Amino acid sequence: MQNQRYALQKNLNIYWTVVDTVSDRKALVDGFVMDMLTADEAEELVNMLNRADSHAMLAPAQSEHRRRQ
Numbered sequence: 001m002q003n004q005r006y007a008l009q010k011n012l013n014i015y016w017t018v019v020d021t022v023s024d025r026k027a028l029v030d031g032f033v034m035d036m037l038t039a040d041e042a043e044e045l046v047n048m049l050n051r052a053d054s055h056a057m058l059a060p061a062q063s064e065h066r067r068r069q
Helices: 039-068
Strands: 006-010 016-020
Touching: 006 039, 016 039
Parallel strands: none
Antiparallel strands: 006 016
C-alpha cells in the first residue's frame, strides 16, 4: 500500500487541519485552507482527497493502456 498524500493534524483545541504530506503545508481546496474542521469533517475530507489523488495517479496509466489496445 502506498503512502497517502493527505493526513490529519490535531490543533491545540478541538479542531483539525488537513495537511498535504508532500508539501508539508495545510491543504487547499478551491483556494480555501482546510483548517478548523471538526473531526468528522476532517476525516471525510482526507478520505476524499486521498481517493481523488489515487485516481489522478492511475488515470495516465489507464489512458496509456487504452491507446495501446
